[in-house]
Amino acid sequence: MAESMVKLENITKQFGELHAVDNISLTIKQGEFLTLLGPSGCGKTTTLRMIAGFENPTSGNIWINQALVNEIAPYHREVNTVFQHYSLFPHMTVFNNVAFGLKMKKVKKAEMMERVYNVLDLVQLKEYENRKPNQLSGGQQQRIAIARAIINNPQVLLLDEPLGALDLKLRKQMQLELKHLQQSLGITFIYVTHDQEEALTMSDRIVVMNKGKIEQVDVPRVIYEMPKTLFVSSFIGDTNILKGMVHKKSNDELTLQLGAEMITVKKEPTIEVDDHVLLSIRPENIYFIKETESHDIKIPVKVIECIYTGSSTKVVTQLSDGQKIVIQSTNDAIVTKNTAAFLTWKKELTVVYKANEKEETF
Numbered sequence: 001m002a003e004s005m006v007k008l009e010n011i012t013k014q015f016g017e018l019h020a021v022d023n024i025s026l027t028i029k030q031g032e033f034l035t036l037l038g039p040s041g042c043g044k045t046t047t048l049r050m051i052a053g054f055e056n057p058t059s060g061n062i063w064i065n066q067a068l069v070n071e072i073a074p075y076h077r078e079v080n081t082v083f084q085h086y087s088l089f090p091h092m093t094v095f096n097n098v099a100f101g102l103k104m105k106k107v108k109k110a111e112m113m114e115r116v117y118n119v120l121d122l123v124q125l126k127e128y129e130n131r132k133p134n135q136l137s138g139g140q141q142q143r144i145a146i147a148r149a150i151i152n153n154p155q156v157l158l159l160d161e162p163l164g165a166l167d168l169k170l171r172k173q174m175q176l177e178l179k180h181l182q183q184s185l186g187i188t189f190i191y192v193t194h195d196q197e198e199a200l201t202m203s204d205r206i207v208v209m210n211k212g213k214i215e216q217v218d219v220p221r222v223i224y225e226m227p228k229t230l231f232v233s234s235f236i237g238d239t240n241i242l243k244g245m246v247h248k249k250s251n252d253e254l255t256l257q258l259g260a261e262m263i264t265v266k267k268e269p270t271i272e273v274d275d276h277v278l279l280s281i282r283p284e285n286i287y288f289i290k291e292t293e294s295h296d297i298k299i300p301v302k303v304i305e306c307i308y309t310g311s312s313t314k315v316v317t318q319l320s321d322g323q324k325i326v327i328q329s330t331n332d333a334i335v336t337k338n339t340a341a342f343l344t345w346k347k348e349l350t351v352v353y354k355a356n357e358k359e360e361t362f
């Protein structure tokens with residue numbers, strides 16, 4: 001996976017005054033499943049459309065397979081795109097929809113038949129070859145759209161929210177199918193979604209975008225466990241954001257005041273004594289402990305609410321200064337509403353940000 005398949009260098013796209021994509025640089029490796037993730041309007045689709053050639057960058061360079069493609073028309077780029085709306089030809093059978101690209105290229109009949117049946121087999125729709133798109137379910141139509149996109153053996157497949165129109169169960173099933181397909185074909189996938197769970201499930205690496213800029217690029221585990229910015233922390237998964245203040249700084253630790261308590265966390269180079277900070281702690285990383293237990297972090301709280309959610313219980317607690325901490329507990333027997341309790345979490349799972357860093361609601 002070492003070779004670079006797509007390279008974006010200082011890419012900006014302006015629509016009038018708006019910087020839809022704002023000076024991003026990114027290298028996507030051969031065979032990689034890379035996901036562009038971010039809220040609506042952050043520039044994901046615009047980035048994908050520039051790689052496809054449907055939009056021209058205002059400035060910057062795009063390489064595909066080591067070739068500069070800025071001036072190359074979409075149909076001459078080694079990429080294919082799958083959209084959320086399948087854009088199948090309604091009057092053609094499944095077979096003809098998939099064969100269309102090969103017919104345009106005047107591929108010989110025997111080879112065309114072999115290739116169409118191969119991809120129909122890959123997407124498990126061989127027996128549907130004579131149906132029209134309106135005789136297929138949404139998931140089947142999307143598989144046909146994917147079959148059509150891979151039949152020309154593109155180096156790169158661009159997928160713009162391809163599962164967005166499907167219901168949750170089918171979407172989850174198709175996520176796994178797509179991932180397996182990508183692995184077996186060895187094609188580079190650049191995938192756009194605003195669904196963080198989908199991104200975490202499918203990707204080799206995730207690019208988190210916000211307002212046209214890249215906030216973080218990394219493997220799913222690092223994005224989830226070590227979000228670099230407050231934005232990433234809040235956008236990916238559920239988290240508690242708590243206000244604190246730095247009391248002491250030693251060689252490798254910070255001592256923070258949180259409510260009436262002092263806790264120690266890992267040192268952050270840019271954070272100094274007296275700084276106001278925001279702590280991000282995921283609900284599933286917090287545990288209830290008994291008053292008699294001793295832990296590095298031990299926070300007294302009041303239990304405000306217990307909400308049963310099936311596999312776990314969401315427990316809302318409150319610190320002495322009124323800040324709320326939500327815990328996702330699989331052992332709710334330990335607490336009851338309106339009682340005092342004690343919380344702990346691992347200091348290495350506490351992510352600390354300077355409070356003035358992008359304090360906004362997401």
Ligand SMILES: Nc1ncnc2c1ncn2[C@@H]1O[C@H](COP(=O)(O)OP(=O)(O)OP(=O)(O)O)[C@@H](O)[C@H]1O
Nearest residue numbers: 015018020038039040041042043044045046047194
């Ligand atoms: N052709 C255009 N003309 C003017 N503004 C545009 C155009 N295309 C996109 N934009 C704007 O650029 C910004 C980024 O849009 P883009 O479609 O890339 O976002 P996105 O992250 O894909 O969002 P979504 O998840 O809603 O599809 C938005 O503010 C959008 O309104």
